[in-house]
Amino acid sequence: MSEKPKSSQASIAPRAEASSFNWAQWFAEYGMLLVLGLLCVGMCLTTISETHPNGSSAGTEFADDIIQKHGADKQVLVVAGVTKEDKGFVEALAARLKESDVEIVAALNGFPGDARKILSDLQSQDKKVDLIACNSTSQTWSVWKVMRRESPQIGTMEVVSPESYYWPSFLSAGNVLGIIDNATIFAIIGIGMTMVIITGGIDLSVGSLLALAAVISTMMIRDLAGGADAGGLGVFVCCVTAIAVCGLLGALSGGIVLTFNTRPYVVPPFIMTLSMMLIARGLAYIISGNQTIAGPDLPASFNWLGAGTTFGPVRNPIVLMFVLYIVAHVMMSRTTVGRYIYAVGGNTEAARLSGVPVKRVLLWVYTGCGLLAGLGGVVLASRLSSGSATYGNTYELFIIAAVVVGGTSLSGGEGKVFGTLIGALIIAVVQSGLNQQGVSGRKQELVLGVIILAAVLLDMLGKRAVQKRRSKT
């Protein structure tokens, strides 16, 4: 006997696999990624526009450009407008030019009038100006032409500015990070929703739990932890408490669902979480007294989770989201709990008869979903520096849409958490695109509805093609 092959796949010849590349299979697995990609390409194409370099990096680059083209023996006036970007541009440009021993006669952030004044001063000091280094704003000022006509003795006063280029504004780092940032709340809560839906259930209460967590965390910080002067630990405890309350309410939903799950005594998840949706929203209104808990009552540290940037340009909630997704993915694909969640959704009775602790799995899943909804609420409150019972209205629907667009079956048993991330991103990209095109809120809903429907239909078509191929064995 020869040695046994390690992998069983090797020992049994594939029967149903077609030898050619299986497009249908590929599409069923990665179709949503393709949709997201196409959306992004579309957005890029429609947002291509002339881009004028500005800011400090453009300044540095432009300095090198000037030295290369005009040499270092020029007298240069550096001018730009008054925005933050303009200031960075001037600062970096001037610094770099100085490094290369270019004489800078003056550096200005201001208005055309200021430029005129400076030039007049220079003239009176008998100084020469060969180059005026501008950005796109200052380049267009008519003061240059006027001065060249009126006082030619100052020098050539050649206006130079960095070359503009065409680039989709969609692809700017700021925009991309902004879109991901907008998707974080849906995406984070979507993890819990995905797990619930994989067990064959649904959780309509997440939007309300989000509001409840936002209200509880901000109110506790205001009233118990010391308001605007609250310390880090106090803020942390308040947030954890708010999240825990949502976890408890999730557990309550789960507990009732699993207690009444044998026919004819059934409380379906839909009804249970619908009730919880109303209860939690009501609680949020009652607790907050219908008032928004606003920024002045909250410490700056509260902002860290929702809007801080501990990791460079990437906002903290984005980091949090990716960490949660990796953890959830590992849990769903590599652990016993994950396997049990799929099994319960695939066939509850078969799972139970195979020794799966069905009740514990359901309890855990609904609790987890509640906790994540609470976390989403705290992140939102932190980002907006305020808490209100109106937060998260209809979020549950968008989150369910993200899960379904991500390829998770509402009938349970199959789905992937990363699919939900893709789904949430698709929704965020569409929303951002519509905002850029100036489409109003009501019309946005319509477009979003159509896009979600189209995405799901595409997914179904892909799956049906695979099924057709496979069922013929």
Place this chain on the structure above:
Amino acid sequence: MIDSAENAPLLAMRGIDKSFPGVHALRQIDLTLRRGEVLALLGENGAGKSTLIKVLGGAHRPDEGEIRIEGEAVNIHSPADSQRAGVGVIYQEFNLVPSLTARENIFLGHERSTATFVNRGDEHQAAIELFERLGVSVDPETLCRDLSVAHQQVVEIAKALWLDARIMVMDEPSATLTPKEIERLFEVIRELQAAGIGIIYISHRLEEIFSIADRVTVMRDGGHVTTKLIDQLTRDELIEAMVGRKLENEFPARDVIPGKPRLVARGLTRGDAVRDVSLTVHQGEILGVTGLVGAGRSETARLIFGADRLDAGTVELDGKTLNIRQPRDAIREGICLLTEDRKNQGLILDQSVRHNFGLPNLSRFSSRGFINQAAEREAFAEFIDTLGIKTPHQEQQAGFLSGGNQQKVVLAKWLARECEVLIFDEPTRGIDVGAKYEIYLLMNDLAAQGKAIIMISSELPEILGMSDRILVMHEGRVTGEITDVAQATQEQIMQLAIQ
């Protein structure tokens, strides 16, 4: 030479060929059915019977071949075409809406109506006439979910009759019927025969074939093996034709001598379904449990396994009283149950065979909650080898496997658990002769290892051929025990089962 309509057979399928990617499911199949005839269609699982039936029923389109009904070529592209051509297919899983009445199901999609209102009276009368024709009394206004399986089947037949079916296909019609119900089914079939209807009858139970069929067509590996009049065949010849080799015995010889008691159940009770049932299984023993459907056999097994709650009673294993509240507890104690309903209780059909295999065994393949998938794959590969599970790969969805291979996956998942007590509920239902034999061998092997086995079965030859001891149940009670199995007869068991 053209057949006139008079002489042409009722149904002639010629040169039917059908391929699926990687599988040649039907190879040039010919099949002829005459008026008023019962043609048994035989073959192991995967022989192509279902595919052939699906071609006739319009669920599949053949790649090649011709179908003639009463000499006329017909094109069957959809189930509706098939119905219109006069074909009624009664699948194993009925196509009835459980929440509608028998009458509503019969006329579903073909309601008798004036304007838009359903004419209930007409329908009711027509339904009664249909049932009378079949010699069965069913109240047309009963909800289908309240009807017995046998009566649901009658409703299916009535539905086909209402659509003027001249050809009726029955796929394993007797699988879930009691012997008495099967007798009644045969009477119905004879009624249909008398009306000139041709019947294609698919079954794994050879006794039935010999008592009802006129002719037999045997298929193997998608091809046609033989078609003969039933009188020209012996039982052994028939099995040989199906399996393609000589089968020495239907049941392997047993030489295990039972030892000390292992599982002892006392006074198990749950409602009216199980009443004060006590049983003992010894080391190395196969205890056969039989009775009519509804006698409480499966329910007793579920009680031992913790699938249902006990009202009263105790279960001991090796002298230790167990506290079993749910299947998880039973599994931990080394008891496993192979349920009779593979599709709904044994497997998660939409998930891979590997995941199905791993489900009760995750504790074995995991540490601190993390699953070692390589170990799982390796263990499953071994079972695929030893049990001969035919699957293209471990990630294949369980639902795409044939019945026999599905059962082997269920077996594998429990064998990997290394249970001490194995309860097999109808272990060979819907499984072909060859695979049955393998499962019997495996049961013997397990018994030889000293395990205790309970085998629940409705098939009396199987009970008599495999058991060391037989318990017969009736209406939730144990009504008899047969210790001298070698001398027992089917009649003796039936006496106890009917009481």
